[in-house]
Amino acid sequence: MNPNMDDEEIEVPLYQKRIPIYTRTVKGNFRNFKTAVLLLAYAVYFVLPWLPWARPSGAQQAIMFDLVSRRFFLFDLVVYPQDIFLLSLVLFIAGALLFFTTGLIGRAWCGYFCFQTLWTDAFMLIEHYIQGERPARIRLAKQPWNVEKVLKVGGARFLMLLLSFWTAFTFIAYFNHTSGFIERFFSGDVISTAYYGVLFLTISTFLAGALLREQVCIYMCPYARFQSVMYEADTLVPAYDAQRGEGTAGRIVAKSGVHTQEERKAKGHGDCIDCGYCVQVCPTGVDIRKGLQYQCISCGLCIDACNTIMDSLGWQRGLIRYDSEANLKKVPPAKPHLDFMRLKVLGYAGALAIMIGVLVYNFATRTEFEVRIAQVRQPLYVELSDGKIRNRYEIHLVNKQQVPTQFLIKTDGIPMEAVNFGANANPVTVQAGKDLKVPVKIDLDAATAKATKSFNFVIIPQSDPSDQEVRHESFDSPK
Ligand code: SF4
Numbered sequence: 001m002n003p004n005m006d007d008e009e010i011e012v013p014l015y016q017k018r019i020p021i022y023t024r025t026v027k028g029n030f031r032n033f034k035t036a037v038l039l040l041a042y043a044v045y046f047v048l049p050w051l052p053w054a055r056p057s058g059a060q061q062a063i064m065f066d067l068v069s070r071r072f073f074l075f076d077l078v079v080y081p082q083d084i085f086l087l088s089l090v091l092f093i094a095g096a097l098l099f100f101t102t103g104l105i106g107r108a109w110c111g112y113f114c115f116q117t118l119w120t121d122a123f124m125l126i127e128h129y130i131q132g133e134r135p136a137r138i139r140l141a142k143q144p145w146n147v148e149k150v151l152k153v154g155g156a157r158f159l160m161l162l163l164s165f166w167t168a169f170t171f172i173a174y175f176n177h178t179s180g181f182i183e184r185f186f187s188g189d190v191i192s193t194a195y196y197g198v199l200f201l202t203i204s205t206f207l208a209g210a211l212l213r214e215q216v217c218i219y220m221c222p223y224a225r226f227q228s229v230m231y232e233a234d235t236l237v238p239a240y241d242a243q244r245g246e247g248t249a250g251r252i253v254a255k256s257g258v259h260t261q262e263e264r265k266a267k268g269h270g271d272c273i274d275c276g277y278c279v280q281v282c283p284t285g286v287d288i289r290k291g292l293q294y295q296c297i298s299c300g301l302c303i304d305a306c307n308t309i310m311d312s313l314g315w316q317r318g319l320i321r322y323d324s325e326a327n328l329k330k331v332p333p334a335k336p337h338l339d340f341m342r343l344k345v346l347g348y349a350g351a352l353a354i355m356i357g358v359l360v361y362n363f364a365t366r367t368e369f370e371v372r373i374a375q376v377r378q379p380l381y382v383e384l385s386d387g388k389i390r391n392r393y394e395i396h397l398v399n400k401q402q403v404p405t406q407f408l409i410k411t412d413g414i415p416m417e418a419v420n421f422g423a424n425a426n427p428v429t430v431q432a433g434k435d436l437k438v439p440v441k442i443d444l445d446a447a448t449a450k451a452t453k454s455f456n457f458v459i460i461p462q463s464d465p466s467d468q469e470v471r472h473e474s475f476d477s478p479k
């Protein structure tokens with residue numbers, strides 16, 4: 001102890017030496033739910049880019065992020081760069097949803113849906129399939145390298161690498177036309193960025209899911225650090241009921257004299273038989289009996305494990321359960337329930353509802369084309385040699401339809417003879433999913449120019465003339 005200090009200070013290292021985790025398998029509702037989410041997520045992720053989707057033009061697959069034509073194809077929806085606001089809104093909604101669920105039921109995203117969780121889970125299943133249950137894997141890790149160890153460790157790593165590669169390859173497929181993509185990729189016929197992308201993603205997936213695993217959740221994921229901001233005493237999280245588990249004399253293994261609940265109660269011991277099953281199934285190596293820890297990803301596997309033990313003893317389930325800190329402090333705790341009526345949760349729900357409303361409104365009122373008109377202001381006008389006054393404009397037409405569309409441009413307040421479309425014909429044809437900038441010159445004689453302060457451009461899409469747009473523009477001339 002440092003004599004200059006009043007209290008003893010314990011130095012806590014910034015990085016704790018990694019303790020290898022060998023998870024034991026477990027059966028139960030949360031495990032079933034996690035497996036169902038894993039299968040569904042994999043089915044969706046690995047199948048979608050290969051799913052054909054008929055469109056009049058553009059990608060012929062259900063999902064494609066076409067960077068070349070700057071269009072995202074999402075089933076029947078085509079998103080253009082002009083829709084960036086809607087995309088940003090979707091991201092904000094995802095963020096608010098994350099905050100909302102975290103405030104309500106903790107890190108549900110981390111435990112069941114996060115990519116790191118899904119891929120780590122899959123890699124653990126591979127490991128379990130090749131190397132066996134927890135004791136066999138511990139034995140394998142401790143034994144010296146021999147043929148068995150090389151085959152089992154190497155075999156598992158090889159399959160993980162294969163899954164990492166296919167994950168990366170599928171990701172890159174989302175950005176490519178997938179018809180013939182496999183052949184083109186393996187015959188060296190796609191752009192080099194695709195190969196670098198696959199290489200980078202294969203390595204990062206393998207590193208994160210096969211080697212680093214819980215270290216990503218504990219040290220690399222920023223969400224683990226700021227999740228506490230969303231937590232409240234009423235947030236439901238996987239929690240150990242210490243009153244029931246410890247009693248007044250603490251937990252104790254089930255042995256002669258403290259075997260039945262009655263015997264244990266009589267001696268002050270709780271229902272936890274200190275079997276350690278809840279710790280052995282934890283993918284992040286947490287002992288939930290020590291209370292809520294930021295390493296806990298709320299996967300619920302410790303609940304399954306403890307319920308299995310309670311079932312085998314014929315005792316009531318729920319020694320570890322989804323419960324809140326506030327409820328567990330009550331003597332005895334009440335039945336856990338979702339508490340929506342909290343300012344923070346209501347705030348997240350309100351923000352979520354507003355953003356979803358704005359998104360739905362924008363999609364509902366989304367037009368098939370866009371028109372933007374800008375007057376060229378340098379110079380504002382030009383005096384021509386014949387005395388006429390010229391103003392210039394740029395009409396930007398965006399065709400969001402899957403077929404080419406013609407736009408008829410008319411004027412209101414200015415004779416059409418004064419309008420010059422240069423090289424473009426009127427009506428103007430804009431190809432499917434493309435945009436076009438049309439330079440327009442308007443020449444008026446001096447008297448008309450002086451009398452004309454403004455006029456209207458009327459843009460009429462020929463596919464649906466009732467959808468016409470009227471834009472008010474000014475006309476400038478010498479004072
Ligand atoms: S403590 Fe329980 S809920 Fe938390 S990560 Fe471990 S097993 Fe999952």
Ligand code: SF4
Binds near residue numbers: 240245273277306
């Ligand atoms: S699984 Fe249940 S009984 Fe076993 S150590 Fe964990 S809390 Fe105690």
